[in-house]
Amino acid sequence: xxxxxxxxxxxxxxxxxxxxxxxxxxxxxxxxxxxxxxxxxxxxxxxxxxxxxxxxxxxxxxxxxxxxxxxxxxxxxxxxxxxxxxxxxxxxxxxxxxxxxxxxxxxxxxxxxxxxxxxxxxxxxxxxxxxxxxxxxxxxxxxxxxxxxxxxxxxxxxxxxxxxxxxxxxxxxxxxxxxxxxxxxxxxxxxxxxxxxxxxxxxxxxxxxxxxxxxxxxxxxxxxxxxxxxxxxxxxxxxxxxxxxxxxx
Amino acid sequence: xxxxxxxxxxxxxxxxxxxxxxxxxxxxxxxxxxxxxxxxxxxxxxxxxxxxxxxxxxxxxxxxxxxxxxxxxxxxxxxxxxxxxxxxxxxxxxxxxxxxxxxxxxxxxxxxxxxxxxxxxxxxxxxxxxxxxxxxxxxxxxxxxxxxxxxxxxxxxxxxxxxxxxxxxxxxxxxxxxxxxxxxxxxxxxxxxxxxxxxxxxxxxxxxxxxxxxxxxxxxxxxxxxxxxxxxxxxxxxxxxxxxxxxxx
Numbered sequence: 001x002x003x004x005x006x007x008x009x010x011x012x013x014x015x016x017x018x019x020x021x022x023x024x025x026x027x028x029x030x031x032x033x034x035x036x037x038x039x040x041x042x043x044x045x046x047x048x049x050x051x052x053x054x055x056x057x058x059x060x061x062x063x064x065x066x067x068x069x070x071x072x073x074x075x076x077x078x079x080x081x082x083x084x085x086x087x088x089x090x091x092x093x094x095x096x097x098x099x100x101x102x103x104x105x106x107x108x109x110x111x112x113x114x115x116x117x118x119x120x121x122x123x124x125x126x127x128x129x130x131x132x133x134x135x136x137x138x139x140x141x142x143x144x145x146x147x148x149x150x151x152x153x154x155x156x157x158x159x160x161x162x163x164x165x166x167x168x169x170x171x172x173x174x175x176x177x178x179x180x181x182x183x184x185x186x187x188x189x190x191x192x193x194x195x196x197x198x199x200x201x202x203x204x205x206x207x208x209x210x211x212x213x214x215x216x217x218x219x220x221x222x223x224x225x226x227x228x229x230x231x232x233x234x235x236x237x238x239x240x241x242x243x244x245x246x247x248x249x
Numbered sequence: 250x251x252x253x254x255x256x257x258x259x260x261x262x263x264x265x266x267x268x269x270x271x272x273x274x275x276x277x278x279x280x281x282x283x284x285x286x287x288x289x290x291x292x293x294x295x296x297x298x299x300x301x302x303x304x305x306x307x308x309x310x311x312x313x314x315x316x317x318x319x320x321x322x323x324x325x326x327x328x329x330x331x332x333x334x335x336x337x338x339x340x341x342x343x344x345x346x347x348x349x350x351x352x353x354x355x356x357x358x359x360x361x362x363x364x365x366x367x368x369x370x371x372x373x374x375x376x377x378x379x380x381x382x383x384x385x386x387x388x389x390x391x392x393x394x395x396x397x398x399x400x401x402x403x404x405x406x407x408x409x410x411x412x413x414x415x416x417x418x419x420x421x422x423x424x425x426x427x428x429x430x431x432x433x434x435x436x437x438x439x440x441x442x443x444x445x446x447x448x449x450x451x452x453x454x455x456x457x458x459x460x461x462x463x464x465x466x467x468x469x470x471x472x473x474x475x476x477x478x479x480x481x482x483x484x485x486x487x488x489x490x491x492x493x494x495x496x497x498x
Contacts, residue, residue, distance in 0.1 A: 083352070097308060107328060
């Protein structure tokens with residue numbers, strides 16, 4: 001099965017959570033919009049997903065990228081794509097209870113990602129950052145002081161309460177939620193180097209997980225490759241120095 | 250199986266999406282925090298979810314309400330709870346492709362719910378509304394002008410492209426995503442009566458779905474009962490007249 005991932009080609013964004021899983025598993029996939037004419041192909045599919053199978057179109061229509069094509073099946077929404085891929089890539093068990101626990105973790109990571117985005121766009125995604133900078137500064141400060149500790153403290157506690165998982169969130173082998181938590185932490189470091197000061201002291205288990213993910217052989221090769229897009233100021237995690245500061249208190 | 254739902258007792262909030270599914274199915278459930286001493290019970294479980302099964306605790310820890318207990322299994326995150334309940338309540342098919350499509354719709358509804366919340370709290374959930382009212386007014390205006398049409402237009406198109414579903418989003422029988430879309434539309438009408446003017450003309454298929462959900466026998470009885478909490482200004486959908494206006498253009 002060659003998976004087709006559809007996502008904006010110029011940024012990590014939400015698509016990166018899917019890329020990390022595919023890369024870690026050594027899956028056969030194509031990042032469609034990064035190929036020649038790929039953006040046009042993606043936008044045509046979003047406008048009319050019926051393609052050559054008009055009767056399948058009702059179960060296709062995505063709201064936004066990323067979406068994944070797996071043969072005739074289309075899956076939209078990041079957490080949903082990872083839920084689908086998890087057991088297929090050996091990045092989640094097939095057993096329902098653990099699979100749903102991992103999905104709950106992934107949805108919590110997704111909530112944190114949305115909040116990280118909204119630090120620089122608290123008023124409207126469609127407006128310029130420059131036109132909401134004052135609000136952004138207040139929101140980013142609250143995010144650093146209260147939200148980062150709440151999210152990362154939660155994940156640190158989940159790891160602490162699960163010694164059988166040996167440092168991962170849920171299972172003795174890494175799951176896609178572990179890869180996603182790595183990506184969240186990478187993004188937070190990029191956006192808020194001062195806000196993340198003392199991260200490893202405050203969240204030691206999450207810090208260890210981050211190191212363990214980065215050391216995985218296929219993932220380390222991916223992160224060092226040109227396939228890994230750099231963080232930039234078009235993505236979810238943006239480094240605007242005026243939004244970054246050390247945590248209060 | 251008696252399900253135990255854990256959610257804040259004084260508001261509809263995200264728990265209401267789960268309540269609607271349980272009520273529509275006539276499921277045996279208890280809304281724990283609304284019982285005597287229920288809030289204390291919920292908070293004790295969140296602080297220490299191990300209870301009488303310490304070895305199961307690693308797969309329990311919720312980040313926030315709502316969460317559901319189904320015997321020994323705990324499920325957190327609204328969309329995850331509904332994914333679990335769907336086939337069990339006959340509100341989703343067991344077949345994977347349709348189930349994942351419905352999950353994708355539900356996650357898109359969840360995104361809209363978060364954005365609706367942030368219209369009145371664009372800066373920080375932990376700050377008073379009064380301290381972010383100016384930002385809220387701008388965000389609410391953008392939500393009315395661009396985000397409501399984007400979300401409801403998407404769902405209207407999904408229904409239009411799926412004539413086999415007979416007016417529902419995905420399947421010939423209503424799914425939990427249909428109930429959730431009803432709840433989103435109810436909340437938007439409560440919060441933004443002026444912003445939702447001409448709703449039925451602009452999104453006729455969503456309007457028909459809303460009427461069809463409200464007419465379902467068990468759901469109509471629930472909505473008329475005291476179990477249905479009223480919308481209020483502690484929940485996600487809040488009616489602040491200064492945030493409401495007609496769509497621009």
